[in-house]
Amino acid sequence: MATRSRPVSSEFLFFKAMALFVFWVLLxxxxxxxxxxxxxxxxxxxxxxxxxxxxxxxxxxxxxxxxLYLPWLFYKIIQSSLHLSKLILHPxxxxxxxxxxxxxxxxxxxxVVLLGNSITLTPGTITVEVDGSNLIVHAMDKNDEAAIKQMxxxxxxxxxxxxxxx
Numbered sequence: 001m002a003t004r005s006r007p008v009s010s011e012f013l014f015f016k017a018m019a020l021f022v023f024w025v026l027l028x029x030x031x032x033x034x035x036x037x038x039x040x041x042x043x044x045x046x047x048x049x050x051x052x053x054x055x056x057x058x059x060x061x062x063x064x065x066x067x068l069y070l071p072w073l074f075y076k077i078i079q080s081s082l083h084l085s086k087l088i089l090h091p092x093x094x095x096x097x098x099x100x101x102x103x104x105x106x107x108x109x110x111x112v113v114l115l116g117n118s119i120t121l122t123p124g125t126i127t128v129e130v131d132g133s134n135l136i137v138h139a140m141d142k143n144d145e146a147a148i149k150q151m152x153x154x155x156x157x158x159x160x161x162x163x164x165x166x
């Protein structure tokens with residue numbers, strides 16, 4: 001994905017930094033030299049990042065999709081914790097602990113990290129090892145493999161516009 005740089009005058013950059021600095025001083029209400037110096041420094045950094053001078057361009061669509069993924073993940077965590085509680089409290093204790101090898105189709109490093117962390121956050125599963133896009137997962141139930149595949153497809157949708165880096 002190519003990034004576009006917006007031409008911004010140095011005067012505009014300076015005024016933007018000064019506005020941020022004034023905001024910093026109002027919020028911090030501290031007039032110590034270290035606070036003023038840090039405020040001035042970070043005001044210029046933020047103004048520079050937001051003025052198109054930096055190769056860093058925030059990916060708002062990506063972050064929006066991640067934010068929309070979090071409620072679904074929270075729902076899955078609750079659902080999985082209730083299922084695991086049912087398994088543990090059952091008199092026959094029908095748990096089947098096993099290792100699952102997940103060969104992920106995700107080709108973005110952050111997507112694999114999100115998948116591994118999502119698996120670990122879900123009760124009854126834990127990501128034991130990650131090697132590139134392959135994950136080893138310890139699971140307490142046979143149904144966990146389908147849940148992991150569903151989670152992977154949700155994460156693939158989040159990173160659909162990102163260029164692969166694996």
